[in-house]
Amino acid sequence: MELGVNRRLELLATGLTDNDLRRMVRRNELIAVRPGWYATRDADPQAVVAARNHGALSGPTALDKHGFWVPPGYDSVHIRSGKAALDLGKACCRPSGPPIPVHTILDQAPLALCAAIPCMTGDDWIAVADSFMHSAQLDVELLRAMLPRPTRVIDTLLTECDPCSQSGTETLVRIRLRRLGFEVVVQPRLIGVGFSDLLVGRLLIECDSELHHTSLENYRNDRRRDRRALAMGYSTMRLTYDDVLYGWDDTVADIEKTLADDRHRIAPAWDD
Incomplete structure (x- = not known):
C-alpha cells in the first residue's frame, strides 16, 4: 500500500541513489522524517507520525488501511515500534516476545493482528480476523500458520473465528x-x-x-x-x-x- 513513507533502502531498491534523495530533499520533494526514513509531501499523516516515533502502523490502524472491517473505538494511531523506540521509552502496540524490526511503514495483516491483541477487545479482534480470512479466502488453520507470534490468547480467540462470516x-x-x-x-x-x-x-x-x-x-x-x-x-x-x-x-x-x-x-x- 502506498502511504508515501519509505525507508532509504526501499527507495534505493527503486533505482534512486543517495544523491537523488539528497537532491529531492533540497527541492522539498521529500521530507527527511528521521535518519533513514523519507516522506513525500502528500504522505499519509498517520504514517508520518509512525515514522517519527521509530515505528510502523500496526494493530487496528494497519488493519483498517488494509481494508478490513474494524469496529469503532480505535481512532488513535496504533504504532508498533522496534527496538530503537523501546530504548527511547516510547509506548507502542506490540506482539508478544522480543521486538520485531521495523522495515516498512505499514505492518502486513498477520503481524498487525498479533500486535492488535493488547489494543482490542476479544470480540472485536475476532471480527477483524473473520474479515481478513473472508477477504483472503483463508481458513482458521491457514491464518494461524501466517501469524508470526501466535499465543494462547490468540489460539483461544481463533476457536470462535469463522471465515464464512461476511460482515x-x-x-x-x-x-x-x-x-x-x-x-x-x-x-x-x-x-x-x-x-x-x-x-x-x-x-x-x-x-x-x-x-x-x-x-x-x-x-x-x-x-x-x-x-x-x-x-x-x-x-x-x-x-x-x-x-x-x-x-x-x-x-x-x-x-x-x-x-x-x-x-x-x-x-x-x-x-x-
Missing part, C-alpha cells in the same frame, strides 16, 4: 448468541430463499453494515425473500449497524423473546 456485525451477533447457548448457523442457504447471514432455530437474522444502502431492486428482493421464508415457517429479523454496535442489550432481549419457544427446535434442512 463484522454478523460476526459479533454470531459469537454473542453462541455464548448465550444458541445454536447459530452461518450463511445458511434456504431453498427458494438463498443465503442469509445467520440462522437460529427458525429465526433468520440479517445484519446490515454501517454504510448499508438498499436500492429499490434490493428492497423488493429482500421483501420477497422474507415472504418466502415466512411461508416456509421462518421469520426474519433485520438488524442495523447501530442495533449491534450500540444497542445490543435491547437487541438481544428481543432475540431472546423471539426464540423463547423455539430455542432448541431444529429447522428443516437448507440447501448445500
